Amino acid sequence: MVLAVPDWPGHLAGQHVDVRLTAEDGYQAQRSYSIASPPDDNERLVLTVERLDDGEVSPYLVDELRPGDRLEFRGPIGGYFVWDASMGGPLFLVAGGSGICPLMAMIRHRAASANTVPTRLLYSSRSLADVIYRDELDRQVAMDGGLHVVHTLTRAQPEGWNGHSRRIDAEMLEEVGWAPAERPLAFVCGPTPLVEAVARTLVDLGHEARRVKTERFGPTGG
């Protein structure tokens, strides 16, 4: 979903907006959506919306909203789960499903600002078809030696898949991530069980709790 926002004050990679829908009789519904576009692109704002069949707002945004419609929203919101170039790295990004969205803003910001902070993304999806931004990530990795992307497919793998095919565990975090001595800045976003398990494991592996930032994503995560 691409929004033209002429007077956008700017945002940080990782922030979100609150979208508010108002029916003719004044009934309102609000939800939060992560900003997927980087702060470097100030004229248009990209939100990635996952359509939930039993949702109230996402089916409207995906099925009903058309180019030219006006949308009421508020933001940017949130200032903790953010990364900008001044914060350095190395970066360890861990995503589950649509939890990739705020992390994608960080990857795009890093690319757009020609930042060279070494970055590793570990991205868990159910199947290859569920991987959001797959082509863009492939292109980015091909152009940028400082970006390393590892997928794990937890439910279905295509024939000949030689990548990971299990849920993220301690062994995978050690193999893909940075050693605690490198003092990476970790951003973990996804459904609660993944976020809880990954954050806990990173701390158990010796990472500083204060350098592990978490955000919940999905139908009940905000």
Add this chain to the structure above:
Amino acid sequence: MSFVTRGFRGRRRDEELGARLPPGQYLVNDFPVLSAGPTPRTPLSQWSLSITGEVDQPKRWSWEEFRALPTETVTRDIHCVTKWSKLDTVWEGVSVDTLLAGVETAAGYVTAFSDGGYTTNLPLEDVTGGKAWVAFAYDSQPLEPEHGGPARLLVPHLYFWKSAKWVRGLRLMAADAPGFWETYGYHMYGDPWREQRYSGD
């Protein structure tokens, strides 16, 4: 309301339920988890709860001492700033009135502080007079770590980020000072019925 979203109708709820939902909130039946970092896991043997700051005599309880205090069971609706509300949640905890009994203070505010470094600020009058608890059980079970266990503050009349998870004490303050989310633009008070989500609301 001047702005209308073309083609949006929304899901109507029955009026009785709607009356219990503050503006902009929707109902959930599960119990979502939100936190900014890893869940702290402090062993009960190292846990304590303190009243500090602008007091003549600071107070401190070990887990055993805290659990020996009189408890209350309360049923309340809770409202998260990320828009979900949950009705009729059942908690067991120690009233903050019990913790502050006998404490002499001129403070007007408290900062709740937690394992992991989380803080949040509240007016003292919003945690006294039967309005706040340090809860250790949810739905008759020990409070799970991801929901703030072993104990969290419970201030159900304000947005739920004020109900600090993993709470370890209350610092009594002469002046109001922003806590963790409040420094990132969230509202200093956070009344869901006035929809005070962000600073300026």
